[in-house]
Amino acid sequence: MPFEKLLPLLSADAVLQVLTLSMHEIYIFDAEGLKFLFVNQGACENLHYTMEELYNLTPYDIKPEYTKESFMALVQPLLKGEKRQLTFETVHKRKDGTTYPVKINLQLIQADGQSVFLAIIEDITERKKAEAALQRQYELNKKLLDAIPHPMWLITRERRIIAQNQAAERMGTQPSGFCWEKIHNMNTISEEQRSHYLKTGVPAPGTKCYFCRADEALNAQQTINTEIEYNGGFYDVWWIPIDENTYLHYAVDLTEQKDKERRLRQSEASYRHLAEEFQALLNAIPDMITFQTPDMKVLWANENTLKALNLGMAELTGRNCYEIWHGRSTPCEKCPLLTQQAAEGPVISTITLPTGQILELRSVPFYSNGVLMGTIDIRRDVTGHKRMERQLLHAQKMETIGTLAGGIAHDFNNILTAIVGFGQLALMRLNPDDITRRYIQNILNAADRAATLTKGLLTFSRQQSGDKRPVKLNQAVQNMEKLLRKTIREDITLQLICSSKELLVSAEPVQLDQVLMNLVVNARDAMPQGGTLTIATDDVEMTQGFIERHGYGKEGHYARITVRDTGIGMDKATLEHIFEPFFTTKEVGKGTGLGLSIVYGIVKDHDGYISCESEPGKGTTFEIYLPILKEDKAAEGLEHGHVAESRPSAVSGTGTILFAEDNDTVRDSIAQILRSAGYSVIEAVNGADALQRFRENASQIDLLLTDILMPEMNGTELYEAIKAIQPSIKTIFMTGYAPDELATRLPVNSQTQILYKPIQPLELLQQVKAILVDSE
Numbered sequence: 001m002p003f004e005k006l007l008p009l010l011s012a013d014a015v016l017q018v019l020t021l022s023m024h025e026i027y028i029f030d031a032e033g034l035k036f037l038f039v040n041q042g043a044c045e046n047l048h049y050t051m052e053e054l055y056n057l058t059p060y061d062i063k064p065e066y067t068k069e070s071f072m073a074l075v076q077p078l079l080k081g082e083k084r085q086l087t088f089e090t091v092h093k094r095k096d097g098t099t100y101p102v103k104i105n106l107q108l109i110q111a112d113g114q115s116v117f118l119a120i121i122e123d124i125t126e127r128k129k130a131e132a133a134l135q136r137q138y139e140l141n142k143k144l145l146d147a148i149p150h151p152m153w154l155i156t157r158e159r160r161i162i163a164q165n166q167a168a169e170r171m172g173t174q175p176s177g178f179c180w181e182k183i184h185n186m187n188t189i190s191e192e193q194r195s196h197y198l199k200t201g202v203p204a205p206g207t208k209c210y211f212c213r214a215d216e217a218l219n220a221q222q223t224i225n226t227e228i229e230y231n232g233g234f235y236d237v238w239w240i241p242i243d244e245n246t247y248l249h250y251a252v253d254l255t256e257q258k259d260k261e262r263r264l265r266q267s268e269a270s271y272r273h274l275a276e277e278f279q280a281l282l283n284a285i286p287d288m289i290t291f292q293t294p295d296m297k298v299l300w301a302n303e304n305t306l307k308a309l310n311l312g313m314a315e316l317t318g319r320n321c322y323e324i325w326h327g328r329s330t331p332c333e334k335c336p337l338l339t340q341q342a343a344e345g346p347v348i349s350t351i352t353l354p355t356g357q358i359l360e361l362r363s364v365p366f367y368s369n370g371v372l373m374g375t376i377d378i379r380r381d382v383t384g385h386k387r388m389e390r391q392l393l394h395a396q397k398m399e400t401i402g403t404l405a406g407g408i409a410h411d412f413n414n415i416l417t418a419i420v421g422f423g424q425l426a427l428m429r430l431n432p433d434d435i436t437r438r439y440i441q442n443i444l445n446a447a448d449r450a451a452t453l454t455k456g457l458l459t460f461s462r463q464q465s466g467d468k469r470p471v472k473l474n475q476a477v478q479n480m481e482k483l484l485r486k487t488i489r490e491d492i493t494l495q496l497i498c499s500s501k502e503l504l505v506s507a508e509p510v511q512l513d514q515v516l517m518n519l520v521v522n523a524r525d526a527m528p529q530g531g532t533l534t535i536a537t538d539d540v541e542m543t544q545g546f547i548e549r550h551g552y553g554k555e556g557h558y559a560r561i562t563v564r565d566t567g568i569g570m571d572k573a574t575l576e577h578i579f580e581p582f583f584t585t586k587e588v589g590k591g592t593g594l595g596l597s598i599v600y601g602i603v604k605d606h607d608g609y610i611s612c613e614s615e616p617g618k619g620t621t622f623e624i625y626l627p628i629l630k631e632d633k634a635a636e637g638l639e640h641g642h643v644a645e646s647r648p649s650a651v652s653g654t655g656t657i658l659f660a661e662d663n664d665t666v667r668d669s670i671a672q673i674l675r676s677a678g679y680s681v682i683e684a685v686n687g688a689d690a691l692q693r694f695r696e697n698a699s700q701i702d703l704l705l706t707d708i709l710m711p712e713m714n715g716t717e718l719y720e721a722i723k724a725i726q727p728s729i730k731t732i733f734m735t736g737y738a739p740d741e742l743a744t745r746l747p748v749n750s751q752t753q754i755l756y757k758p759i760q761p762l763e764l765l766q767q768v769k770a771i772l773v774d775s776e
Helices: 003-009 012-021 041-047 051-055 068-074 125-147 166-170 191-200 214-220 255-283 303-309 321-326 336-343 383-428 436-460 473-487 509-525 544-550 595-605 631-640 664-676 687-697 715-725 761-775
Strands: 025-030 036-039 085-093 099-111 114-123 152-156 161-164 224-230 233-241 246-253 288-292 298-301 347-352 358-368 371-381 469-472 492-497 504-507 531-542 556-565 609-614 620-627 656-660 680-684 703-707 730-735 752-756
Touching (some): 036 051, 152 166, 214 224, 214 233, 255 298, 255 303, 255 371, 383 436, 383 664, 383 761, 469 473, 469 509, 473 492, 473 504, 473 556, 504 509, 509 595, 531 544, 595 609, 656 664, 656 687, 664 680, 664 761, 687 703, 687 715, 703 715, 715 730, 730 761, 752 761
Parallel strands (some): 492 531, 703 730, 730 752
Antiparallel strands (some): 025 036, 085 099, 099 114, 152 161, 224 233, 233 246, 347 358, 609 620
16 A cells, blocks of 8 residues: 555554654654653653653753754754755764764654654664774775785786785775786887877877786686796786776785896806715614705605605605605695794604604704705604604503502492492392382392493403403304394494404403493494494414504404494594593593593403594594414313302301401491401401401401502511411401502411402402311
């Protein structure tokens, strides 16, 4: 509907509502006293005043730039009828004193015989910000162009200059003239073309310099660069199209550079003579030595360099070092040679070639009369040294963290000992049909799983080895297939590719399963969109060549387990840390970071090796190498490796046991287990307390049961002290972990035994009864 037809349908209330709800500020105020007669909601929201507060103000109250007199002077053209509307920009002041820019449209209208002003105000804050940003960008662009030391001109197809930078201004050129006139002083056009220009004021058709390629660049819309000789100098000239009719033109003066190159070539001849004299000496040095120009061109090299690169001297000379060593067309980032030139002194650094070879690079500048003439580049292959250094640092770090893991496992084993002990005591006091038995059994099952975890930590820390026996690797992997398929999702395809050979390795089966499970879980999490997981077994021969290529291993015959996924992969920085404890790429709460570190510990405990290869977007491959058992060892293990499980029968007994344990909860649980089996127990809170109680009850005590690590006096010291009193004392040592240096000092003999935490009640009672029966 046209607006003219709509207008009669609008009521006064509708018009008022439109004005009130407008997003712009709208004011109507008296032409004489400037008192507000109408203020809309937009004004209240922008100025932060209430409607009542605004009705007590005037237009110049909200315009800090104006007084009443200056505002009246401003609106005089409207009052005198000289103008129908005033449009100007100013600022408004909010109630809190802050200001913002506005654009004002002001009109004088007649309403019921009264002259009033109608002001419609637009908040132009965003526009002002945009204008300021454009201005800053313009100033930045101009500064960037002015910072370029080479003269630059913006020129039309007709060869007229329309803009230039400061370097061009210093040449004396000005916009509006023709380039061949302003830049070249008309020296490059013919007499006929010059005469035509002087007569007519416009260039003759086809007027241009003999080397100009501007039309070619504009027509092809392609940058053209060429080197020219002009007026006795050399220049690198550019024509860069901006649009179809405008191009950027600049030239770099190469005259001085060419002169330096000429002088440098003269110097090179003398250097070659010097190089020949020292060539025999240089060839005797095992390092790779080259001499290079300041722009990194190789002038000569010793024999070891030529052998390393498999090049002849003629193939090497004149080529850039970054092309030869790195296959690049430009200098490397953080180039040692460029750093050395800037430092004006020798620079030692380490670089890695695309082949993975690591070189120690020493760059020594060579000056003549204060002028840099070249660089002596000495390269030493330190690949093997660096690999061994990394392996040593990694081994030291893992050993330190392993000690921490062992300490954690020790404390955790104490907790588990108490849980298992009290759990078994509770089961002994419940009726067979009591439903509570099932709950307690679940607790004991969970404690058993926790014990497996601590066993993994101890294995990682190399403080406890698993019970290894000959294992058929193919069968072990196939036995895990059903569980692994339940572990992964339906969108992941699992492929098992087992070797046709029977691969026998010495392994702890549970730990081997744990290795596979950890790797499969990681592979599953790395394939959020699904993919393929492949587990394969085969055998490999680790030769000296294999060890040199991979940086690990020991010569021999190995079974290899390969776990490959098609997941998201990892970058090089992540690969360097994956076997570190508590390092994880998973989200917070979705990984402990212990999985791969425990895998690493288990593999090392099995005298094996583990490696990982991965690239972002290309999946990850883990390879585990385990020594293959020799036939005689395998047969012996298969024949005698299985030990029948002990049965919980006839474990009760009589006798008095001196029990020393500094952990109250552990001491309470084990003491109750012993008493429930019929033994008398004398409890001691540490070694010193136990020694005192032994002296008081020496004639009654049949067995010493003691923790190894205790305050004041440890278990071995307690044993030695009691043994001095009673040499035939029977002893069982308890420990949550067994470091190598501690194990070597334990007095293990026919009168002593070692019991590892977490302690199973049945195992405890069996050992107690066995050692007491032997003593009888």
